[in-house]
Amino acid sequence: MTSNIQKITEEFKRKHLTKYSLEVPDDWLSQCAEFLTAETPGKTISEYTDLIFGQLLDFDLNLIGTESIKPIFFKTLNGTLNGTFFLQLKYCIDTTESSFSLIQKLRGIISDNAQVDADNVPTATQFEQRNVKKNRMLAIYLTDGKNSITAIENRMIPVLKDDLLPGVKVEISGKIPFENNVLLLEPQHVKVLGGCVEEIANLDYMLNLIQEDIALKYQNREDRE
Amino acid sequence: MKNTLVLRTMLKILNVAEKNDAAKSIAAHLSKGTSRMRNGDSPYNKIYEFEYNLFNQKCLMVMTSVSGHLLALEFSKQFKGWKSCDPVELFHAKIERFCPDDYQKIKRTLEREVRSCQKLIIWTDCDREGENIGYEIIDVCTAARSNLDVYRAIFSEITTPSITRSIRDLKRPNRLVSDAVEVRKELDLRIGAAFTRFQTLRLTKVFPNQLAENLISYGSCQFPTLGFVVERYKDRENFIAEPFWKLVVYHEKDGQKVEFSWDRVRLFDYQVCEMFYNRLINNPNATVQSVTNKPKSKWRPVALDTIELEKSASRKLKISAKETMTIAEKLYTQGLISYPRTETNIFPKDFNLRGLIENQINDPNWGEFAQRIVDRPNPRNGTKSDQAHPPIHPTKYTNGLQGNERKIYEFIVRQFLACCSADARGSETTVTIDINNEKFTASGLMVLERNYLDVYPYEKWSDKEIPIFERGHVFIPKSINLKEGKTEPPRLLTEADLIALMEKHGIGTDATHAEHIETIKERRYVTIEQNLFIPAELGLGLVEGYDSMGYAMSKPRLRAELEKDLQEICAGRKTKEQVLEAQIKAYEDCFKDARSNVEKLDQALSKYYGAPTLFVEDTSN
């Protein structure tokens, strides 16, 4: 490792990694630094560290396989998570609605015709019910690179939307309670950092994840029985 | 002077109705039962004669009828044979109007009778088809006698007041409305024949074992109708069922059980739902947050139009739309109900509802109810009007009907009385509780006034008891449960759903929905099991085939545009020629596309029928 690369990686750790409970393997870092200095020579060390951070945003954490959250989060069912975490979104979805309806919505194939039901002409009662809009409650599925974390919006978090694509990086920070290993997020806990992991930032991949999870739900249900 | 007096014999007027029954009833109403009957050439279409004061003089009225359409369209001889031409030529082939053999006798009668008449009054049904039949009659009659003065009687029911009103206020026939039907008939012939020949010639060859003897018909209405059935079937096939979980709180108070349901309704993540469950179990104190009483009503039915009649009969009486309309036509010709083909669900302000309700007060079953509302009829109106006919309603009382005729008549009466009465009223009690910040509600219902429900056994509404709770009260529920469920796919279409979809997309008219449904059944494109429509292999294959061409053959758009154009003709905003040209082009393009992609049709069907046989063009002639 040349001294310049070493400087860059050390500066990166100091500037970006002290903030997060996140470990990035040294060879990933130095390779990244080598690549960047070769691609875009002549920048300052500080500029290179920011570029590395940008690379990290666009990189699939699953390939690095860090386990930043495991030691605190999975020890007990209930507790408080304290710190700042750099996590990757699998997907988030309104858990009061079926995933299938989201799949159809995202594919743009919602057929109104499927709603036509002559046996169920709305009565006065149904009309009223229809106007009562149920509050959404997003379930947010995150990964630290190895472990899957389930969170919900305990209060509506406007920056989260169900069309955010897999791979987007999210910062979770503060003292966050969890129950039954579900993180209870408030708007101030969440920051969407962005990033685009080319290989997985697409609808097909996300729909696959959702369909796998539907299958998993059935599997888990059988296991509980 | 003397000569002219001699020549001025009694004015003779030819009257023609759409069916013999109608002619007979109309003659009876106008002549107060004194008309004389004689035979015409057709044994089914009698001639009724009577005197009547009209145009300020005593006239001799000759009343006869046709049997629906008198003329038909067909391709000229050189295009008639299936192998006589390339089907694409049918979009422009010469078409002739002719009188089929079955109707020659009716035509002869008209020609003979009109020769001695100075005026002609058209009494066909007052809808688009009726207007067109009217012009067929006019064309036959004016060819036999020129200088004929032609009138149109406008009426919605065959009762004395309505018929006398219409003859006092005769109008002229409406050429635009007839033109729209003429265009529809021509397009149906061209499009239907071209596609039917094309796909039949192809598929019977390619799948000789399964389809050799089949007529694989195509119609621009029947295909979208089939398309709806297939679409719903596929919605079910592609549906992914998912488990969900919910919390339910049970309690018992004062010997009454009550179930509270969760405001979050259900969650699709077990872990999350279990989290809430644990929270509640750890601290199960429930606090009553609110107890409210609200008036609640159940709406009486809206004034009846054709589509609602068909849907209701199918759902509530289990009588198909086709049979319902046949029966309704018959009840109409007998003067028992108003014209059953109507898009109107608003009663005009000055409508004599009172008199119509009064007709029913002696019935042992609903007479008492009729009596109750006769003084203050208060119809629930919808929002649609075709500006031609009122909503369907009984015009005369009868208790002499049997079987399904009785059921339909009874439904129309009960529906009418219910529509003219009042909504059912009740009081709803809603109790909201809070357990650890999660909200649950339970509600009870007390029916206070049944009103229309007393005459409308097709709908139910009943009390639901709930114990008395007080705000602020804290209790520990008897149990809190984590329950699992599973999402259900949309169910297959019923006939009522299918009609609703056709209406939604403008496929056919209220007059033809039932026929198109009948056609896809007859062609075995669909089967029906337990009142639900399932596409058959042939139906599935055809729709999949055309879909895979990326062409909207089974989708409603093309046909809906055609129907819109027809309305434009009626409104005088487009001409017959404009619409014909545009529509023929649209369908011809579609045809050419389908033909060049025909292998896709073979492929789709081979999913069900096995490998296709090589297609060899038949050049023998």
Ligand SMILES: [Mg+2]
């Ligand atoms: Mg008719």
